[in-house]
Structures are given as C-alpha cells and as structure tokens.
Amino acid sequence: MDANPLGALGGVVGGLLGGAANLLDNLTRGTAPSSGGHFVVNHDNVLAAAKIIQNQVDELKDTFDDAHDDLEIVPPGDDEVSQRMTEAWNDILIRNEDSYAVRVQEYILGLNKLVSQLRATAKDYGYNEEQITSALGGSRVV
Template identity: 50%
Template sequence: MGDFGRGINEAFRQVDAANQGVSSGTFTVNQHNILAAARIIDSQASALLERLKGAQRDLRIEPPGGDDVSTRIAPAWNDRLVLDDDSYARRVEDYVTGLKRLAEQLGDTAKSYGYTEDQIQAAFRG
C-alpha cells in the first residue's frame, strides 16, 4: 500500500471519526483529527456556497404590482438581499470565505504536526 496509501486511509478514518464527534454535539480539533476537521469545514463551506448560488435567483423579488410602492420597494429589497456590498448574500459569501480560510489554516497547522502535503491534499479531496 505504501505511505501515501496509508495516509489516505488515515485521512478517511479521521473524517469518519470527526463526523461521529459532530453528530454527538462535541468536537475538539487536535493533531489526530485536524485533517478531518479541515475537510469537514471545507466541504461544508463548498456546500453552503452551492446552496447560495442556487438560491440567489430565488432571493430576487419582482414587483408584485405596477404601483409606485411595488416598483420602488422591490429594487430596495433586491439591493438588501443580493446586490449591495453588505447584502445578505454577500455576508454569506464572506462567511464561506472565512470557513475556507479556516480550513486552509488547519491544513497549514497539520504540516506542523508532521502531515505531508500529499496527506493534506488527500484529506481535502475526500
């Protein structure tokens, strides 16, 4: 199997163990599960981003009527929900970016624990 194959198997074992810890309501990151934590955070960030992309079209509001209030309020809601720099959609994007950075930091920390780049990459690939 070789060291690389053992490293991949170990990464998958860590993901399984970390998933059990998450479902029980507790999760502590340490040198034994750091790659699993990084993988979980990264995959959840990716899943959240995909959900946001799918929902952005649905977040846009069409004016419910042709009256003055409808034609003014719908664009204001669209700005607040999707378009402005501080819109809810952008805040979710910023949150995803933060999660991705955290996962990268965990990967960098894993190096200090002695994990190889191949093991780290294998953990992120799943």
C-alpha cells in the same frame, strides 16, 4: 419568481444555520471542548476538522450558488409602491455592501480561510500535501 421574497433566502439562511450547528456538533464530538465551548485541534484531529469544514464550505457554496439567481425580487405590479418595495428588498437581499448575499459569501470565505489555516497546521504537524489533499477528498483551498 416566488412571490415570497424570503423563499430562496430563507433556504440559504436555514442551510447556513443548520450547517453551522452540524459543524460545531461534529467538531466537538469526539474532542474534549475546553471551557467556553472551544474545541482543541491537535495532530490526531486536524485533518478531520479540515474535512468537516471543507464539506460544509462545499455544501453552503452549492446551496448559495443554486439560490443566488432566485434572490432578486421582481415587482408584483407596475405601480410605484411595488417598484419602491422591490428596490428596497433587493438592496437588503443582494445589492448593499452588507446585504444578506454578501454576508453569506463572507461567511463562506471565512470558512475557506479556516480550512487554509487547518491545512497549514496539518503541515506543521508533519502531514505532507498528498496526505492533506487525500484527507480532504481532493479538495484544495488556496
């Protein structure tokens, strides 16, 4: 276990922040954002938007899955202070309902929901399931 309690978490959070920035940059590049920094999804870009977000989901999920086991901190010593400090850190990182691990999983779930919505929108625009699945590189969000 890494002595730095934020080592693995820092990588995951850094990946999330960098990924989110890339996601927004890719979505707004080539589309005309309206005021407030929103982008417009239309027939021409709905599948590209879904693909960008699906790629981000896949990357973030892989990063999180790889780092998850390393998020738990082991006590640096057998003394009471080390034990209590470790418990507190583990609560914040992985155990509490609002832990960083749970927040990362909720963020990934939210992106999955967005991909599902974009898939539904693509169907509304007339794309069939084969075209959608092909555009997403075989990715299927349920």
